[in-house]
Amino acid sequence: MRLQNISLAMVITLIVFIIGCNSLTESSINQKTTPPRPVITYEGNVIPVAQGSYGWNHVQADYPSPTIIAKNMEAVILKPGAKLKISFSDPPNDISVYQWIDDPFNFVKYNIENDTITVPEKEGLYIFEIKGLWKDGDSSYVLKVDIKNLPL
Known part of the structure; x- marks a missing residue:
């Protein structure tokens, strides 16, 4: 009888271990390894950004x-006072921008x-860094713009 109880306990322990390892693997697979990228728009046009740390x-x-x-980015030409969305x-839970x-x-x-x-x-030429903070981590992105008074 005692041998049956030990065998049953070992089988239950093994099943719990296998289920635990399987769900750990599934959650690891479902996690993204890269952060979301921002979409920056000006008057309906998407402005490119580069990935930072x-x-x-x-x-x-x-x-x-x-x-x-x-230095490796081409600047986007914008009008003075342009609003970028x-x-x-x-x-992100928090977003900050640095010049x-x-x-x-x-x-x-x-x-x-x-x-x-x-x-x-x-x-002039301006470099901005956009930083986002999520529950899964943080990321920064780089934006390069050239402000010019363009004729209408």
Whole structure:
């Protein structure tokens, strides 16, 4: 009788272990390894962004500073004061925007209202970093714009 109880306990333990390993594997498979990408629009046109550093579901990816990433990007030409709408398929819990200034370590927090940023009125080249924070991690993205007074 005692041998039957031990055998039954071992079988139950084995079944619980197999079920636990299977559900761990399924949840790992269902987790995305990359964060959502933003869609940035201006007057209906999508503006390209580059991926920056991120930490997502136990995956850490380190990229250079936004000023270095921007060196390989083509700037999008915009009018002074243009309003850019930022959206994600999976909206972040928190979003912040930074304007990077020449140097790889010089940046200032930039104002964002209702998921929209207004680019400067002054002509010039600007580099922005958009940072999102989700329950699964965080990510940054780089945007490069050239503000020009264009004739109508």
